[in-house]
Amino acid sequence: MNAVLDFLQLHIEMVYIVILSIFLGIEVISRVPAVLHTPLMSGANAIHGVVIIGAIIVMGKAESDNYIALVLGFLAVILGTLNVVGGFVVTDRMLEMFSKKKK
Amino acid sequence: MQASLLSIAYLIGSVTFIIGLKMLSHPASARKGNLVAAAGMFLAIAGTIFLYEEGGEKLHNYGWIFSGLLIGTVIGVIAARKVKMTAMPEMVSMFNGMGGACAMLISIVEFNHLTHAPVAAMSGSNLAEIIAALITQATTGIHVGGKLLIILLGLIIGTVSFAGSVIAWGKLNGKVKDFAFKGQHIVNLTMLAVIVILATYLVVVINDSYTIVNENGRYISHGTIGVLPQITISFYVILALSIAYGVLFVMPIGGADMPVVISLLNSFTGVAAACGGFLYNNPVMLTGGILVGSAGTILTILMCKAMNRSLKNVLIGSFGGVKAGGAAKEQTGSYKEISLSDAAVVLRYANKVMIVPGYGLAVAQAQHVCHELEKILEEKGVEVKYAIHPVAGRMPGHMNVLLAEADVPYEKLEEMEQANGEMNTTDAVLVLGANDVVNPAAKHDPDSPIYGMPILEVENAKMVIVNKRSMKPGYAGIENELFFQPKTSMLFGDAKAVLQQLVAEVKIV
Numbered sequence: 001m002n003a004v005l006d007f008l009q010l011h012i013e014m015v016y017i018v019i020l021s022i023f024l025g026i027e028v029i030s031r032v033p034a035v036l037h038t039p040l041m042s043g044a045n046a047i048h049g050v051v052i053i054g055a056i057i058v059m060g061k062a063e064s065d066n067y068i069a070l071v072l073g074f075l076a077v078i079l080g081t082l083n084v085v086g087g088f089v090v091t092d093r094m095l096e097m098f099s100k101k102k103k
Numbered sequence: 104m105q106a107s108l109l110s111i112a113y114l115i116g117s118v119t120f121i122i123g124l125k126m127l128s129h130p131a132s133a134r135k136g137n138l139v140a141a142a143g144m145f146l147a148i149a150g151t152i153f154l155y156e157e158g159g160e161k162l163h164n165y166g167w168i169f170s171g172l173l174i175g176t177v178i179g180v181i182a183a184r185k186v187k188m189t190a191m192p193e194m195v196s197m198f199n200g201m202g203g204a205c206a207m208l209i210s211i212v213e214f215n216h217l218t219h220a221p222v223a224a225m226s227g228s229n230l231a232e233i234i235a236a237l238i239t240q241a242t243t244g245i246h247v248g249g250k251l252l253i254i255l256l257g258l259i260i261g262t263v264s265f266a267g268s269v270i271a272w273g274k275l276n277g278k279v280k281d282f283a284f285k286g287q288h289i290v291n292l293t294m295l296a297v298i299v300i301l302a303t304y305l306v307v308v309i310n311d312s313y314t315i316v317n318e319n320g321r322y323i324s325h326g327t328i329g330v331l332p333q334i335t336i337s338f339y340v341i342l343a344l345s346i347a348y349g350v351l352f353v354m355p356i357g358g359a360d361m362p363v364v365i366s367l368l369n370s371f372t373g374v375a376a377a378c379g380g381f382l383y384n385n386p387v388m389l390t391g392g393i394l395v396g397s398a399g400t401i402l403t404i405l406m407c408k409a410m411n412r413s414l415k416n417v418l419i420g421s422f423g424g425v426k427a428g429g430a431a432k433e434q435t436g437s438y439k440e441i442s443l444s445d446a447a448v449v450l451r452y453a454n455k456v457m458i459v460p461g462y463g464l465a466v467a468q469a470q471h472v473c474h475e476l477e478k479i480l481e482e483k484g485v486e487v488k489y490a491i492h493p494v495a496g497r498m499p500g501h502m503n504v505l506l507a508e509a510d511v512p513y514e515k516l517e518e519m520e521q522a523n524g525e526m527n528t529t530d531a532v533l534v535l536g537a538n539d540v541v542n543p544a545a546k547h548d549p550d551s552p553i554y555g556m557p558i559l560e561v562e563n564a565k566m567v568i569v570n571k572r573s574m575k576p577g578y579a580g581i582e583n584e585l586f587f588q589p590k591t592s593m594l595f596g597d598a599k600a601v602l603q604q605l606v607a608e609v610k611i612v
Contacts, residue, residue: 007252017393022393022397025398028124028394029397031128032402034405035130036128037402037409038191038192038195040127040402041362041366041369041402044399045195045198046140047124047373049198051206051261051392053147053379055205056162057155059171060163060165074167075208077168077172078174079204083198084179086183089179092134096134
């Protein structure tokens with residue numbers, strides 16, 4: 001229990017960011033037309049690919065003889081990149097079709 | 104200098120995510136919004152690679168990092184470019200799973216780091232060295248128990264999301280069948296409880312192994328025990344259980360509920376990413392992850408609303424699915440068929456035709472022919488409109504994407520409420536491979552699994568022509584009484600072939 005409380009204390013600014021982000025996320029999204037649900041989901045999908053930064057840090061910190069960390073980190077970088085790049089490209093392809101028809 | 108540049112990069116990244124998401128939720132600005140978020144992501148990633156420092160030390164293993172980025176980019180771009188528009192939901196689910204797996208792998212590496220690093224520090228040759236090592240560890244904002252808690256959260260959520268997304272992907276492309284057994288929700292809940300108990304145990308044990316002393320707000324840890332074997336074992340048991348939980352959680356959910364689950368898993372991965380934000384004190388991971396987590400949750404709820412169902416119903420309702428499926432009423436009765444030429448005549452001489460596109464149209468890749476038919480009918484003076492159900496296709500809004508691909512003009516697409524208002528002035532409705540979204544049982548049969556879901560009220564039109572490949576029930580596995588109504592005529596065949604023939608016929612008459 002103390003561990004958790006201490007952790008909160010140490011990261012209290014982060015906790016504030018979390019709470020504000022939750023409200024921000026809800027505020028930003030509410031009342032989206034159903035037409036945009038799929039592209040929006042896909043776009044959000046790409047944004048959570050930000051987890052790749054963690055993968056890069058893991059990879060970059062690994063000692064050169066720590067093969068487990070190197071291999072797992074390498075995989076994590078690949079998968080994270082897939083999430084980011086694939087996500088943004090797929091979303092763009094979907095939205096491209098929307099803009100095309102406005103002409 | 105470098106550190107502050109990195110902070111600015113992260114700040115800009117966070118802001119672009121917010122702006123991007125905001126722009127994505129309006130049709131006119133959506134595409135730009137996606138680019139804005141992508142640019143912010145690029146900045147955050149590049150900043151991390153070149154500017155990140157920990158304890159004055161920069162990252163190394165650049166070769167590994169860049170080759171990983173390169174491989175991921177190449178595969179990602181090819182996969183995203185090649186995927187068919189109809190397979191979009193699978194792709195989104197797959198990419199989501201990759202993000203979850205990424206969070207899972209990070210947690211595994213960080214766990215190994217956490218359990219091994221302090222012991223390594225202990226083996227320093229003299230006391231001063233040991234203390235120096237411990238202080239470095241302490242001042243980087245690490246609190247062993249709290250850190251493990253975050254690692255475990257990231258592991259559990261990321262893994263469940265990964266396993267669930269892979270199953271969702273398999274289900275959407277038909278490789279995995281629905282699967283449920285009696286008492287499955289009890290098994291699931293038990294698994295979840297075991298995961299939570301084991302995780303709590305781990306945090307407590309680890310915390311006791313390293314006594315933490317607080318001095319002037321700085322943490323200094325004194326490692327005493329080292330790594331207990333049961334710590335490592337418990338960790339991997341949690342990993343295994345999380346995979347099993349993710350699989351069993353998605354297995355029984357089927358049909359029209361899949362998009363809801365994908366959206367939910369999407370927000371899970373967001374939370375897993377945010378755990379990484381705590382782990383590395385990284386604000387851009389935190390804001391990005393939490394934004395997606397909360398936005399995804401809202402999106403999930405909006406989708407449920409579009410189908411007039413509660414989230415609980417989607418998640419738990421499926422467990423009754425086995426029973427309901429078996430007991431589903433056998434709809435019998437006679438239906439009548441219509442020939443191609445008759446159908447062509449009906450459409451040609453109607454004043455107003457409403458096309459109801461469904462997934463059958465999408466699988467047959469018939470959206471282009473459909474647009475052609477619409478143009479020919481328009482030339483002959485028939486008013487043609489499309490009635491789009493919010494969940495037509497495999498995901499909300501999916502059908503709009505598909506029709507947009509075929510250049511169907513935006514003004515021709517009518518949303519459900521608007522279309523329903525015009526049904527009684529419509530002469531003929533052409534239902535193309537759609538089943539559940541036009542099933543009147545949703546309005547008046549409380550026993551029906553789709554009861555309460557808003558539908559397109561095509562039975563209010565003067566005549567209904569339904570194109571299907573056979574009389575087999577559709578995606579939700581229920582019979583549709585619409586097909587047996589006197590107003591309805593069936594036009595059997597593959598949507599693309601039928602439409603091509605219709606186009607030819609309409610040209611003649």
